[in-house]
Amino acid sequence: MTITQPDLSVFETLESEVRGYCRGWPTIFDRAQGSYMYDEDGHAYLDFFAGAGSLNYGHNNPVLKRALIDYIERDGVTHGLDMSTVAKRAFLETFQNLVLRPRDLPYKVMFPGPTGTNAVEAALKLARKVKGRESIVSFTNAFHGMSLGSLAVTGNAFKRAGAGIPLVHGTPMPFDDYLNGQVPDFIWFERLLEDSGSGLNQPAAVIVETVQGEGGINVARAEWLRALADLCERYDMLLIVDDIQMGCGRTGAFFSFEEAGIVPDIVTVSKSISGYGLPMSLTMFKPELDIWEPGEHNGTFRGNNPAFVTATAALETYWADGQTEKQTRARGEQIEETFRAIRTEHPDATVEYRGRGLVWGLEMRDKPTAGKVAKRAFELGLLVETSGPESEVVKLLPALTISAEELDEGLRILSRAIRETV
Template sequence: MNIFEKYESEVRSYCRSFPTVFNKAKGSKMWDEEGREYIDFFSGAGALNYGHNDDKMKAKLIEYIQNDGITHSLDKASTAKGEFIQKFNDVILKPRKLDYKIMFPGPTGTNTVESALKLARKVTGRTDIISFTNGFHGMTIGSLSVTGNASKRKGAGVPLQNAVTMPFDNYVNEDMDTLEYFERFLEDGGSGVDIPAAVIVETVQGEGGINVARFEWLKRLDELCKRWDILFIIDDVQAGVGRTGTFFSFEPAGIKPDIVCMSKSLSGYGVPFAITLFRPELDVWNPGEHNGTFRGNNHAFVTATAALDYWADPKFEKEVQRKGKLTREFLENLNKKYPELKGEVRGRGLMAGIASDVEGLASKVAAEAFNQGLIMETSGFNDEVFKLFPAINIDDETLKKGFDIIEQSVRKLVKEPVFN
C-alpha cells in the first residue's frame, strides 16, 4: 500500500476501509495480490448489481471492441446507442407503461441529478428545489445543494443555495406527519418557502442510513406535487436497477415520477453510464443546452443492452425478491439474537442493513467482516449502519456464506448472544 500512501491524495477513502490491493474479481468475489478471496457485499457502492465481469456482458464488450466498434461519440448517433434505446423501451419502459424521453447527461450519478435540477427549473421558471433530510444526490455543486450530509456539503467551499430541506418519512418519529408539515409551508405565505420547481427524493436513502420511505408516503408526496404543480424527481441512482427488488425502486408505490435519475448499475458492468428519464412534454431543451464530452459511452451502451436480457425473463425479478427476503430474515434474526447491537433492521430488498445505537459498533463489524473475508461498508451520518449490498444475482451458497461471516463478526464483538 506504500505507493498509494506516498503518491495518492488524502481524499481517498474506500482503500482505508479495505486495506489491501485487489487485482481480480469475478461474480460476487474479489481477490487481492496475495491471492486472498473476499465475498463482495459492497458491489461497487451499488454500481455492480450483477457482480463482477459478467460472462455475457464481457463477451459482448470484447466482440464490440475487437470489431473496432465506436468508443467515443459524444451524442452522435451510433448503432450501440440505438440498440440500447430500443431495448430499454421494449424490456423496461413499455411493460411498465412508462412513457419517458431518454437523455444521456454524462457518465455519473451526479450528472443525471444536475440535469434533472436544471430541467425542472427551465420547465417551471422557478428556482428552488425541495430535498429531504439525510438525502444524498451527488458531489457537484447542484447535487450537493440537495444533499443533507454536513461534511460533504462543507467540501463545496461555497454557499449552497436555492434548496430547502424537509423532513423525510419518519425523520422525527412515527407520529409526525412530515408531508402535512411540508404542505403547511407551501400553504402559508409567511413560511419563507416559495413554491419550488421540483421535489427530489430517494425511495431508500443509501448513504443517509438505509432509511426507507413507506409506499403510502411516496404516494402522498406524488399527490402533493401534482396538487401544487411541482415536478417530482426520483433519484434511483443507487436504489434502482433491481437493488430494492424491482427495476425501478418506485414501482411498488404505484407512482410515475416526472423525472427519474439513473446511473451506477445501469451499465451492468461497472462502466460509467447515466440517463435522465422524463415525461415527453418536459423535453424543452435547446440543442446542446446541457452536454458533456462523455455522454456517449458506447462500451456502456453495449453492456447495458446485454444486462437487459436478465429483465426480459420475469423469473429474474422474482429471484431477486426471494434473495431480498432471505436477507431480511437473516438481519431480523441477527438483531434478535444479539441484543447487544441495540439495532434496528432497515432497508428494502438487497439494500439492507442494521443501524446500531452503540457508537462505532457498525464500523467495527464491517472491519471485522473484512478481516474474515467479506467486503461491506457502513452508511449514515455517523456510520451507524452496516449495510449489505450483495449482487442481485448472487448464488445462495455465497449469500449465506456472507451471512455467516457477518454473524461471526458480530459474535466476536459482543458477548454471547441470547437464544430464544
C-alpha cells in the same frame, strides 16, 4: 484469514488524502469474478459492496464481458459524444421494449454525462427551466451526489462542508418517519406551501430517494411516496426520483418506485445501468418536459458506447422475464431472516434492521461499532460498508446474481463479525 501487510506506499505518498474505501480495506485487489474479489496474494473476499451498487450483475459478468469484447474487437465506436451510433440505437430500442413499454412509462431519455451526479444536475436544471423557479425541496439524510447542485440537495453535513461555498436554492423536509411517526406526513411541508408568510419560495421540484442508501437505508413507505406524488401535483411541483443506487433491480422491480404505483416526472439512473461497472447515466422525463435547446446541456463523455453495449446485454439477459425480480426478493428474505436472528441475539447492541430487495442495513446502538464490524468482516473475508449520518449502519449491497449459498456464506461471516465485535 492471515493477511500479509501489503506495500501501500505508492498510494500513501502519491494519491490524494481524499481516498476513502481503501482505508477500510487495506489490501491491493487484483481480479474479480462474480461475487468475489481477489487481492494480489490470492486471498478471496466475498463482495457485499458491489461497487457501491454499480455491479448488480457481479464482477466481470461473462455474458456482458463477451458482448464487450466482441464489440471492441470489431472496432466498434468507443467515444461518440451524442452522435447516433449502432450501439446507442440498440440500447434505446432494448430499453424501450424491455423496461419502458412493459411499465407504460412515457419517458424521453437523455444521456447527461457518465456519472450519477451528472444525471441529478441535469434533472435539477431541467426542473428549474420548465417551472421558471429556483427552489428545490429535498429530504433529511438525502444523498444525491458530490457536485455543487447535487450537494445543495444532499443532507450530510460532512459532504456539504466540502463544497467550500454556500449551497443555496435547496430546502430540506423530513423524510418518511424522520419524526418517529409523531407528526402526520407532510404537515409542515404543506403548511409552508399554503402560508404566504412562511418564507418558502415556491419550489420547482421535489427530489427523493425511495430508499436512502448513503443516509442509512431509510425505506419510504409506498403510501408516503403516493402522498408525496399527490402533494407535488396539487402544488405544481415536479417530482424527481433519484434511482441511481436503488434502480436497475436493486429493490426488486427495475425501478424502486414501481411498488408505490407512482410515475415521477423525472427519474435519474446510473451505477448499474451499464451492467458492467462502466460509466453511464440517464436522466428520463415526461415528453412535455423536453424543452432543451440542442446542446444546452452536454458533456464530452455522454456517449460511452461500450457502456451501451453492456447495458443492452444486461437488459436482454436479466430483464426479458420476471426471474431477476423474483430472485432478488427471495434473497432479500434470506437477509431479513438473518438480521432478525442477529437482532434477537444482540438486542442491546443493535437498534433495528431495514431494507428492501437486496439493499439492507443494520443500525448499531453504539455508532462506532458499525465500522468495527465492517473491519472485522474484512479480516474474515467479507466486504461490507457502513452508511448513515454517523456511519452507524452496516450496509449490505450484494450482487443481484449472488447465489443462495454465497449469500448464506457472507451472512455467516457477518454474524460472526458482529458476535466477535459486540
